[in-house]
Amino acid sequence: MEKQINGAKIVLQALRDNGVQHIFGYPGGAVLPIYDELFQQEDIEHILVRHEQGATHAAEGYARSSGKCGVVLVTSGPGATNAVTGLTDALMDSIPMVCITGQVPTHLIGADAFQEADTVGITRACTKHNYLVKDVNDLARVMHEAFYVATTGRPGPVVVDIPKDVQFAMGNYLKPTAVKHKSYQPKVKGDMEAINAAVDLIANAKKPVFYTGGGVINSGPQASQLLREFVKLTGYPITSTLMGLGSYPSADKQWLGMLGMHGTYEANLAMHDCDVMINIGARFDDRITGALDKFSPDSKKIHIDIDPSSINKNVVVDVPIVGDVAHVLEDMLRVYKSRAVTPDKKALSSWWKEIEGWRDRNCLAYRKDDKAIKPQYAVERLYELTKGPDTFITTEVGQHQMWAAQYYRFEDPNRWMTSGGLGTMGYGIPAAVGVQVANPKGLVIDIAGEASAMMTMQELSTAVQHRLPIKIFILNNEYMGMVRQWQELLHGGRYSNSYSEALPDFVKLAEAYGATGIRAEKPSELDDAIKRMVDTDGPVIFDCIVTKEENCFPMIPSGAAHNDMLLADDQGLEVEVSDEGKALV
Amino acid sequence: MSEQATATHTISVLVDNEAGVLARVIGLFSGRGYNIDSLTVAEVDQSAHMSRITIVTSGTPQVIEQIKAQLGRLVPVHRVVDLTVECESVERELALVKVSGKGEARVEALRLSEAFRARVVDATPESFVFEITGNSEKIDAFIELMTPLGLQEASRTGAAALARGPEPM
Numbered sequence: 001m002e003k004q005i006n007g008a009k010i011v012l013q014a015l016r017d018n019g020v021q022h023i024f025g026y027p028g029g030a031v032l033p034i035y036d037e038l039f040q041q042e043d044i045e046h047i048l049v050r051h052e053q054g055a056t057h058a059a060e061g062y063a064r065s066s067g068k069c070g071v072v073l074v075t076s077g078p079g080a081t082n083a084v085t086g087l088t089d090a091l092m093d094s095i096p097m098v099c100i101t102g103q104v105p106t107h108l109i110g111a112d113a114f115q116e117a118d119t120v121g122i123t124r125a126c127t128k129h130n131y132l133v134k135d136v137n138d139l140a141r142v143m144h145e146a147f148y149v150a151t152t153g154r155p156g157p158v159v160v161d162i163p164k165d166v167q168f169a170m171g172n173y174l175k176p177t178a179v180k181h182k183s184y185q186p187k188v189k190g191d192m193e194a195i196n197a198a199v200d201l202i203a204n205a206k207k208p209v210f211y212t213g214g215g216v217i218n219s220g221p222q223a224s225q226l227l228r229e230f231v232k233l234t235g236y237p238i239t240s241t242l243m244g245l246g247s248y249p250s251a252d253k254q255w256l257g258m259l260g261m262h263g264t265y266e267a268n269l270a271m272h273d274c275d276v277m278i279n280i281g282a283r284f285d286d287r288i289t290g291a292l293d294k295f296s297p298d299s300k301k302i303h304i305d306i307d308p309s310s311i312n313k314n315v316v317v318d319v320p321i322v323g324d325v326a327h328v329l330e331d332m333l334r335v336y337k338s339r340a341v342t343p344d345k346k347a348l349s350s351w352w353k354e355i356e357g358w359r360d361r362n363c364l365a366y367r368k369d370d371k372a373i374k375p376q377y378a379v380e381r382l383y384e385l386t387k388g389p390d391t392f393i394t395t396e397v398g399q400h401q402m403w404a405a406q407y408y409r410f411e412d413p414n415r416w417m418t419s420g421g422l423g424t425m426g427y428g429i430p431a432a433v434g435v436q437v438a439n440p441k442g443l444v445i446d447i448a449g450e451a452s453a454m455m456t457m458q459e460l461s462t463a464v465q466h467r468l469p470i471k472i473f474i475l476n477n478e479y480m481g482m483v484r485q486w487q488e489l490l491h492g493g494r495y496s497n498s499y500s501e502a503l504p505d506f507v508k509l510a511e512a513y514g515a516t517g518i519r520a521e522k523p524s525e526l527d528d529a530i531k532r533m534v535d536t537d538g539p540v541i542f543d544c545i546v547t548k549e550e551n552c553f554p555m556i557p558s559g560a561a562h563n564d565m566l567l568a569d570d571q572g573l574e575v576e577v578s579d580e581g582k583a584l585v
Numbered sequence: 586m587s588e589q590a591t592a593t594h595t596i597s598v599l600v601d602n603e604a605g606v607l608a609r610v611i612g613l614f615s616g617r618g619y620n621i622d623s624l625t626v627a628e629v630d631q632s633a634h635m636s637r638i639t640i641v642t643s644g645t646p647q648v649i650e651q652i653k654a655q656l657g658r659l660v661p662v663h664r665v666v667d668l669t670v671e672c673e674s675v676e677r678e679l680a681l682v683k684v685s686g687k688g689e690a691r692v693e694a695l696r697l698s699e700a701f702r703a704r705v706v707d708a709t710p711e712s713f714v715f716e717i718t719g720n721s722e723k724i725d726a727f728i729e730l731m732t733p734l735g736l737q738e739a740s741r742t743g744a745a746a747l748a749r750g751p752e753p754m
Binding site for chain 1: 651
């Protein structure tokens, strides 16, 4: 019989055996035994955050930029409840994460003990799965299972709640063996009949479009490679969701830009008018589809997704394929090549002609200004001065996020970290912390808004402590810009509580944290200031003062169809939004 | 989608009998706004720690497909079968029905209970508790008939169901 060790040691050994090198956390009473074990070892580096929400977003940034599982360690009660936002965010965006929470000792569970919360109850709806470990001899198996569930199938967050007495109790450690879970067995290979049917549709398409999402990135770098090969082989146009940016190089001619509510005119019209839609790892989210009854009315739809519940959830499709993107694309490419099909050149060239017509609208054009910095211009300049394979962009949520998605360009996967599904303001700074931990040599920039940045600003202290030279690039318009934009369009310009009142001086704030503050107020000083930011050997807050009431266009107003977009030239027009649309978010 | 007709379906779910599994299933239904008309759960295989949850729900075909897929992706769920469309099935529910009364009403209640093959499991000079088994419609009908005869209360188990034929689902 193996020597028995305590629960805290079992946790550490399980982390090691699952390849964990970094964890993000915050100590507290109910996890002290685990922190004590952390103190006595050097294999795993702990990054001390300033708030548990920060730990979860940091783990997300770490996971999304490295393809590894993010790991979080927090205490019971408030530690766990503070982690809920990040867990929900990871669930919505399918980010692999294992979150270990301390719990009050088993004999106190249910007694309303100090810092007790029903963590498995609270997190049931915001995790892929969760566990409360009451017996130390289950602990090793549960830990291994947690990593397996978090990282396979459609990835997601898993909580392991460990009462303090279980951390002290002596028990047996079991090595992770080839896990075959008795009920959880995600399917990675697609059904060949469906793949053949999909190839038929693709080969005979006259107006096809690839619609790709975060699933391509989650599937791994090989999926992006296969996607590129397939798109090149067919010559078809491709667009991508917010979560999928980088899976296909934006510099390529076949790339139509992002689609959806703030996507490009050409991408959305191609989606609307196509005859064959090839959805790869995207989920027909409401930001993408707009009005469902008017969504791409004349197309046959192929949908590749690893999660069977994504199929026919929002949009009924013609050829569903349940499986992992890389596996399915590999099979699909093989079938496509073996049939030696050639796309209908004539149809394709007239389809491209149509698309070029939409492209000529130049929907991302904006009026330049030589006195004030336009936010779009700021992102364009930031892109020109920082682009490269080692640059990683995170964002907060709002107008700046959309401008970043529109004007920053990505050539590779895992370089773009944003809160897509949940739309969590405050994501970007801690996510940048996690990205920088995973990529110590990378240039990590959080394109932020001043309101979002204030939500998790304290994580700058984490960056300073751990010498993580993240750059927080704030597009400061002194408004919760997207809220203001909607109030302008839908609520008669009554800017209820959307003005960022009483903002701190961000340069002084940076200095107070021991970081560097840089401000730019005029277009003429922008480039030099950005260069100074890049050259600064440590964390920076860049306070970029931009025009205050700029709107984010193009835009599909809520409740409208893809072919009913607002373009920048429409600014100032009365926007007609149906009552039904107004009720949407 | 919303124009599609809703229909009642009986869904059978085999799960690991572990803490919280019922909460996961119920939370899924409440969180996503699905209906639960009835739900029964009990361990059916002690050695394998497996329970069967039988859910009667209603929705459009698209919603029912979603319910199946959502149930299927819960980690402790082994199998999900829509007994209404995937196979022939038998369905039974048990109810206890308390009826109080005297004279002609009491006699009538007893007479009707025989017609429904209900059993008397408790009796006092002025009341009966009937045990009745059958499909849910039969129990509805029985309770409705008992209402004017002095129905006090009823306790129903919800539907239990299995596929017909020699094979397990």
